[in-house]
Amino acid sequence: MTSPLPYRIGYGEDAHRLEAGRSLVLGGVTVPDAPHGAVAHSDGDAVLHAVADALLAGLALGDIGQYFPDTAAEWRGLDSRVIVARALELVRERGYAPVNVALVVTLDRPKLGPLRTDIARSVAALLALPEAEVGVSFKTSEGLAPAHVQVRVSALLARVEPAE
Numbered sequence: 001m002t003s004p005l006p007y008r009i010g011y012g013e014d015a016h017r018l019e020a021g022r023s024l025v026l027g028g029v030t031v032p033d034a035p036h037g038a039v040a041h042s043d044g045d046a047v048l049h050a051v052a053d054a055l056l057a058g059l060a061l062g063d064i065g066q067y068f069p070d071t072a073a074e075w076r077g078l079d080s081r082v083i084v085a086r087a088l089e090l091v092r093e094r095g096y097a098p099v100n101v102a103l104v105v106t107l108d109r110p111k112l113g114p115l116r117t118d119i120a121r122s123v124a125a126l127l128a129l130p131e132a133e134v135g136v137s138f139k140t141s142e143g144l145a146p147a148h149v150q151v152r153v154s155a156l157l158a159r160v161e162p163a164e
């Protein structure tokens with residue numbers, strides 16, 4: 001697919017159920033002393049799954065489940081940084097690069113504020129962006145979904161190579 005557009009917007013979401021005794025990884029950062037972690041086929045990093053889906057959606061390339069099916073034994077326990085790297089590669093192959101991303105994590109506990117910079121820095125490094133181009137917001141569900149993490153991500157992609 002070639003696109004003449006100078007900019008394209010992508011949006012991605014992910015959600016995972018939380019269970020005690022599992023680690024909670026968000027944006028490539030392991031949350032210390034988390035009371036619960038994601039139930040998932042991979043490492044359950046809902047931030048990175050939503051980031052990758054936003055990159056893919058920006059170029060109408062489908063979603064991560066098509067590239068990393070949760071029925072494939074080879075992806076069990078997968079480090080989600082691999083998923084983002086693949087999505088970024090697909091974006092670059094089409095002549096685009098991410099410009100900035102904004103992500104919102106909805107999680108009742110623990111409080112993530114102390115990890116905001118770590119998560120921004122980690123996601124920025126994965127996308128080869130300055131840290132200031134990764135916006136990180138946290139929300140509680142106000143008790144409506146205490147055993148659940150939800151992430152929403154918007155991403156702006158810019159054409160960096162001339163359209164073929």
Ligand SMILES: Nc1ccn([C@@H]2O[C@H](COP(=O)(O)O)[C@@H](O)[C@H]2O)c(=O)n1
Nearest residue numbers: 107108109110111112113138139140141
């Ligand atoms: N896991 C979370 C959730 C929220 N925060 C911060 O708490 C503030 C209030 O959140 P509301 O959902 O009640 O509006 C807000 O400043 C969030 O950044 C957090 O640190 N960790």
Ligand SMILES: C[C@@]1(CO)OP(=O)(O)OP(=O)(O)OC[C@H]1O
Nearest residue numbers: 040041042049065068069070075
């Ligand atoms: C990442 C994959 C693959 O390991 O599995 P999960 O960790 O379950 O994550 P999800 O966001 O439900 O879907 C994408 C999957 O294909």
